[in-house]
Amino acid sequence: MDKTILNHYFHSLFPIEKGTVEKITLAFHYFELPKNACLLEANTISTETYFLEKGYMRSFILNEENEEVTTQIYVAPCFVNDFLSFFKQHPTKETFQTLTNCKYWKTGLTNVQSNFHTIPEFREFSRLLLVINYDKLNDRVIEMASQKAETRYLNLLKQKPDIFQNVSLKIIASYLGITDSTLSRIRKETSKM
Amino acid sequence: MDKTILNHYFHSLFPIEKGTVEKITLAFHYFELPKNACLLEANTISTETYFLEKGYMRSFILNEENEEVTTQIYVAPCFVNDFLSFFKQHPTKETFQTLTNCKYWKTGLTNVQSNFHTIPEFREFSRLLLVINYDKLNDRVIEMASQKAETRYLNLLKQKPDIFQNVSLKIIASYLGITDSTLSRIRKETSKM
DNA sequence: AGAAACACTTGATAAATGACAAGAAATTAC
């Protein structure tokens, strides 16, 4: 199997020698999931870390009214993780679900731990992955707290335009923290501009 | 200087042998700041990591209208960091400011890096610190996207009751993503219940 | 002590968004 995209992702985030990257990705295994499949279910413990090579997916939780609240939309290529569940071996709060057919690479916690403690570059990479994800989430909190729905929509449209061709508006709306009716109206308004 | 609280914080997050913790905190230095002082200014590069031993502080950004948006409220004891700025040596987006007199321990990036690469338990601790902070932020995004202001206020009141005695309502309001007038009305309403 | 700045509340009104329901359009299933 061709690990070009996976290997390149490591390179792009932190400069690692080619041989070292290959050593790191040696224990990554390929698999695929069809559309609307479940990668990781709520209330289970995440035992693997996933690299999404191709496709779109999301994570969501159920609120008190049993409505699905989309917490994240993932666009390949990227790592997909419930960090707390994986590293602390806690049950997940969220469910991870494919939105299109998806291609993945996965590896287990044992392998991650072994690499983390023996390969300095992998340590740096791991930390950077967390730091970058933290920063993105922080930006999203700021946006949620200080921008109105229309601005958040326009930002998303600019940052991840392709999700609008691959993810239902209902899911995008719940990711933006609004109802699908409101998103529909916002789209109508902004398309005039 | 007494590093009891600092050392204990390491223990509480991840089980580390006493001697190892003392080795880790050896290069942490004590300092204090008065109320309304600036710990870390926007557009500078964070060169140190901070442990807040006592006091209250916040981070904030300026939005387009030059209004301060509080991004985080910190209650001792906890680590206070701009992760991206510190680990990637990028300029900060946020300003970190004391809200009361504060007591800190700090150490530089060189020391963190040295510990990270030589002390396995410190690596685990560092990752856990990031993971836990990521998870908290994630919970906040979910709350912002799915709960109304009154619910968010009541949750905050339950989780960090003491900030209401130590932080101005204006700052708490902007942390909740609402105006101070709205917070004032919510408090009036909920106090009747 | 007095002035200035700040924090908090409250009123009136407007804007943003949600709730619910119905219908059209697209997709999926058999």
Add this chain to the structure above:
DNA sequence: GTAATTTCTTGTCATTTATCAAGTGTTTCT
């Protein structure tokens, strides 16, 4: 290919929250 299901839009109306402005009380500064 048709029925069933889901997605998206739109209308009406209710709720939530913002805006602006005024007034009171509190802190800070000199």
